Structures are given as C-alpha cells and as structure tokens.
Amino acid sequence: MNETRPVRGVLLDLSGVLYVGDSALPGAVEAVHRLRASGLPLRFVTNTTRQPRTRIAHKLKAMGFPIAENEIFTPTHAALDYLQENGLRPHLLVHPDLRAEFAGVDTHAPNAVVLGDAAGDFNYDSLNAAFRLLMEGAQLLALGDNRYFLEPDGLSLDIGPFKTALEYAADVSARVLGKPAPAFFHQAAAALGCAPTETLMIGDDAATDVEGALRAGLQGLLVRTGKYRDGDEERIDAQEPLVQNDLPAAVEWILGGC
Amino acid sequence: MNETRPVRGVLLDLSGVLYVGDSALPGAVEAVHRLRASGLPLRFVTNTTRQPRTRIAHKLKAMGFPIAENEIFTPTHAALDYLQENGLRPHLLVHPDLRAEFAGVDTHAPNAVVLGDAAGDFNYDSLNAAFRLLMEGAQLLALGDNRYFLEPDGLSLDIGPFKTALEYAADVSARVLGKPAPAFFHQAAAALGCAPTETLMIGDDAATDVEGALRAGLQGLLVRTGKYRDGDEERIDAQEPLVQNDLPAAVEWILGGC
Numbered sequence: 001m002n003e004t005r006p007v008r009g010v011l012l013d014l015s016g017v018l019y020v021g022d023s024a025l026p027g028a029v030e031a032v033h034r035l036r037a038s039g040l041p042l043r044f045v046t047n048t049t050r051q052p053r054t055r056i057a058h059k060l061k062a063m064g065f066p067i068a069e070n071e072i073f074t075p076t077h078a079a080l081d082y083l084q085e086n087g088l089r090p091h092l093l094v095h096p097d098l099r100a101e102f103a104g105v106d107t108h109a110p111n112a113v114v115l116g117d118a119a120g121d122f123n124y125d126s127l128n129a130a131f132r133l134l135m136e137g138a139q140l141l142a143l144g145d146n147r148y149f150l151e152p153d154g155l156s157l158d159i160g161p162f163k164t165a166l167e168y169a170a171d172v173s174a175r176v177l178g179k180p181a182p183a184f185f186h187q188a189a190a191a192l193g194c195a196p197t198e199t200l201m202i203g204d205d206a207a208t209d210v211e212g213a214l215r216a217g218l219q220g221l222l223v224r225t226g227k228y229r230d231g232d233e234e235r236i237d238a239q240e241p242l243v244q245n246d247l248p249a250a251v252e253w254i255l256g257g258c
Numbered sequence: 259m260n261e262t263r264p265v266r267g268v269l270l271d272l273s274g275v276l277y278v279g280d281s282a283l284p285g286a287v288e289a290v291h292r293l294r295a296s297g298l299p300l301r302f303v304t305n306t307t308r309q310p311r312t313r314i315a316h317k318l319k320a321m322g323f324p325i326a327e328n329e330i331f332t333p334t335h336a337a338l339d340y341l342q343e344n345g346l347r348p349h350l351l352v353h354p355d356l357r358a359e360f361a362g363v364d365t366h367a368p369n370a371v372v373l374g375d376a377a378g379d380f381n382y383d384s385l386n387a388a389f390r391l392l393m394e395g396a397q398l399l400a401l402g403d404n405r406y407f408l409e410p411d412g413l414s415l416d417i418g419p420f421k422t423a424l425e426y427a428a429d430v431s432a433r434v435l436g437k438p439a440p441a442f443f444h445q446a447a448a449a450l451g452c453a454p455t456e457t458l459m460i461g462d463d464a465a466t467d468v469e470g471a472l473r474a475g476l477q478g479l480l481v482r483t484g485k486y487r488d489g490d491e492e493r494i495d496a497q498e499p500l501v502q503n504d505l506p507a508a509v510e511w512i513l514g515g516c
Contacts, residue, residue, distance in 0.1 A: 108506035118382075122385070123382070131414075147427050147429075156389075157385060157389050160427065165422055166268055166419065169406055171405075224324070
C-alpha cells in the first residue's frame, strides 16, 4: 500500500489511460485484470455525451478489457442516479443516441431539464421549451460544460454555450454532471461505495481528471500517456498529484508490489 | 431654456412616450410637431429587432405623427452605421423580417457577426456557423441583450441568451447595439450631430431609457406615461433624472415656455 491515504476504490478515465484510438495501451489490459483481482471496486469514468454505454462497453471488450457495462460511469448515469434520488422527472434535450439510456424514466410533467450535447436537436423551439420549464422552477442538469469540440470539418459548439444560454435566460445555475465538477466525482465515488477521500482517480488530463478529483477531495493520479504533455503536473493548481508513467505503473503503486 | 445643460438634440423612445398600443397619447402628436418646429434635431429610438423601419414609420404615420423613416433609430441602423464606419462585412443571424434592411451591404467573406432575435432561424447549424466566424476573429455585434419577452403563449427567449452562448463559446465580448448600452446612445447622439452631453433622451423606462442615457453621459428625462410606475425615478442608480408628467410637459420644459 502507499504511505499516504488508503485507496478503497478506483476511478479510471478511458481514452488516453486504457487506450488511444482503437488500440489498448501496452500492459493496460493486464493492469485492469490485476486491479480487478485485487477486489477493489472500479468505475470507468468518461465525459462522453454522444455514445451510449453499450457502445462504449462493446469497444472496450473488442480491445480485450474485462469491463462490465454497469462499471462505466458517464454524465448520463450520474444524471439517472440524481433524478432517481431526488424524485425528478426530466425533460430531455440530449443527443438522439442517448435517449434510449433514459428509457423507463418517468418524463410526465417534468420538473427537471437534462441538457446534453443535443447537436441537431438544438433549435429555437427546443431551447425555448427547456427555458419555459426552468422559469416554472425545473432544475437544470447539464451533462458537461465544454465550450466546443473538434469535428472533421472544424470546431463545433459543445454543451457549455447552451447551458450558459439557459442559465442566463432563466437566471439559474446548472448542476454539471461530468468531470471536473465536484458533484460528479462525488457521485462516482458513491457508486463505488467509497468516501471521496478513499477514492483514487486515474487520468491523463491534468486539469479535468486529476485537478478536478483533487479539488473534490479525492486522490488523483496522473499518468504520462494519452494527452499528457511534459510538465502537465506542474500546472495543477491544487495539492501535488501522484504521477506514474502509465496504468501498469499506477496499478503497481496502488497494490504496493514494490 | 432649462437652467442645467443646453439641449441641442432630442432622442425619444416610442412606445409609452408617443403612444400606447395603437393610440397616440394625449397631446403627443402636437408635442412632436412643436419640437420639430423648434428646429432641434430628433431621433426616435427603439430597441425593436423584429420590425423593419418602414413598418414602424407606417404605424407612426397612421397615428398622425410627423416622423420620417430616417429619423427612426434602431439597433439595426446602429449596426449598419457601425459596419460602414469600420469597414466590416456581416454574417447575418437576424429575424427574417429584418434581412431586407441589410440589402446592399457586402456580406462576402464576413468579418463580423450581426446577432439579432433570429427566432426560428436559431438552430445548431446557424449558431455554429456564427461561432466558427468568431473563432476566426470576426467581431460580434448584438442587436440587444434582453433575456426574454412575452409572447401570446408564454415567455420566449430573446437575443441575450444566444449572445451569451456565443460569447462563452468563442471567449469574446459582443458590442451591444440597443438601449441601455452606452455605445448605442453615443451612436444615436452622433446621428443627431450632437455631443452626448448636449443630447436629451426622453423615455418611460427608468432603467433602459433614462438610467442608460445618464450612464452614457447624456441627459435623461423620465415621463410618467406608458410603463412608468410610481417611484420609478427613485430606482435610478445614477444622477437624479428630470421627470415630467408626459411628452407635452417634457417639450414645454425643453423649449422653456414658462
């Protein structure tokens, strides 16, 4: 075991930690096997708001990772947990590919708005319908707050601008469900059955994964794979993070096999 | 003449000062005639972003007001002036009824985005096209920044939320052309050929018309007609405004006929 705080549950980012593109990183499949054999509860945490969990699980399985669908924790699943715990009925403004994830959820007389990366479903009428519900007191849940993302033909608007528009229009603040929002890390820790302080987040993004986790009171471990660039750990504006070269080294550190 | 600063040009709000609904206020037509006979330059200033100037002029004429089309100053005309003075070519995201006002303007290789209350023309693709231009350095001009307005079937999103979305996405600040933005009052004064300090704004909206004008360095006069409610003048967070009962009394005050 490490000499700092005990680790009783582990959250792992996906892209850049387990794989890059469609290829598992060297030793990553074995590292997940080893971590699972240790008995530590695991969740694989991603901010994706266009892919349903079945498709993510399928991709991971194809690369050889022993990961069950219900171990994948996305903003959608944080939203589903939050809606259930708070007795909320959502109005959905999400990507068409995500609607099936909300099958079975009561959407009658909505008292919440779930805002995702709705892409072509964003238009004046759909935004206005969400706005009117907010003016009647519905809660706003946002499946992220990125400004934009890169598409083959250029930069495109992500959730953040639409969240900001609705917040401004209705004078409300959204609950953001996605890294690096503290509430999201807390929900992921709760899904492990762990206190935040006992939970370790492993990621390749110094800001979103590691600084976010540290600010939420979790432990954070930065790996030097994926989007990591030299010196990223020095840009973290929180306590000093743990750093390891890659996932196998991180697992070795967790399990204390030195 | 009044004993404070000289008035060399007058800006008048429309609804609530000249008329309510489709009816001229008592004495308002005669007051405009009297003001015009004095030789003071006049502009009639409105924030409307759905009605072209021809339609506004037609309505005023039908009520008996002696007002020429080119005396009506709207955010659209502030935008047209600004585009011309700065050699800008706009990409238009405005209400379909306003497009004709931009006829003849060079929109080739746009280096500005003019954002209006585009209503049904707001959708993911149209917002994304504006966003991409902003990321390439285009200036953002907004024909207002209200949060919402009342439609027969409920509250509806106005320009403000869409302006805020684009500002957040591209990390820019819009130039707002509309009351109460100082730049808008300065452009209206310039259209009169007057310095801001020599220009008097008459309005029934304590915040948008009068406080806005005072903050921009103009003189401000609040009339107790239209949307005026008892005590509005006390809510103005700037120097003390002039207050008169209605437009005829305001004109009497300006022309010093005591």
